[in-house]
Amino acid sequence: MAAFDINANFTKMHRMQKNRWLSLLVLLIFMACKNPQKAPPEIQTHQINADTTSANFFPVTSFLKGQLHEIKSLPVNPIRIMIHGQKEDSAWMKLNDIENELSPFFSFTIDSANLKPWFEQKSFLDQTLNAYTFTYDPVKTLPDSISVKHFDVYVNPDDNxxxxxxxxxxxxxxxxxQLTWQTGKWARIITLLTGDDGNTTVVSDKKIIWDY
Known part of the structure; x- marks a missing residue:
């Protein structure tokens, strides 16, 4: 009976396994070449007007006061949610308390008469958000009497x-x-503090919901 050569058989099996892996690798490379990975879709934006400094500014303060009047006429009380990291505490609000929460944003009237000499308006259509975006930024150093640093207005292109x-x-x-106002639904107010080291922390984060 012929002796069983362990070393010879192990070498033969190792060579066969190596050949199988090489064949599989060649097959995978061939398939990858035939089916290249599709590139992710690009964010599509359409520039409507890169410089619209001559246009009138949207009357933000007047719009928010109109929204506030509508909220006060609702038959339900809004909910205030205090956000602490991953935790949330909610409570009912009195209708008059909303105006107190928003008072810092009503302390200065945002419109053409007050801000046009200091800000510029730019607009573009962001198809990913399906909204016309009007952005407003200072064109020169603002006086201490103007507390507004920046504001945006988003308009639905379907109904304007x-x-x-x-x-x-x-x-x-x-x-x-920072105030984010979702028309007819909710408002969120975030207060941020920047330390001497340049790091920014959230001092308070609250959300007011009246459409639930």
Missing amino acids: RVSRIYIVLKKTQNSEQ
């Missing part, structure tokens, strides 16, 4: 209605407040 407003206010030298 304002869908969202975003405002950034300077509160102190190192802090600011």
Whole structure:
């Protein structure tokens, strides 16, 4: 009976296994070449007007006051949600309390008469958001009497209605407040503080919902 050569058979099996892996690798490369991975779709934006400084600014404050009047006429009380990291605490609000929460954003009237000499308006259609976006930024150093740092107005192109407003206010030298207003649904107010080290922390984060 012929002796069983362990070393010879192991070498033969190893060679056969190596050949199988090489064949599989060649097959995978061939398939990858025939089916190249599709590139992710690009974000499509269409520039409507890169410089619209001559256009009138959207009357943000007047619009928000109109929204506030509508909220006060609702038969339900809004809900205020305090957000602490991953935790949320909610409670019912009195209708008059909404105006108190929004008072910092009503302290300065945002319209053409007050801001046109200091801000510029730019607009574009963002097809990913399906909204015309009007952005407003300072064109020169603002006086201390103007607390507005930046604001955006989003308009639904299907019905030309304002869908969202975003405002950034300077509160102190190192802090600011941000308001995101979703028309007819909710508002969110975030207060941020920037330390001496340049790091920014959230001081408070609250959301007011009246459409639920």
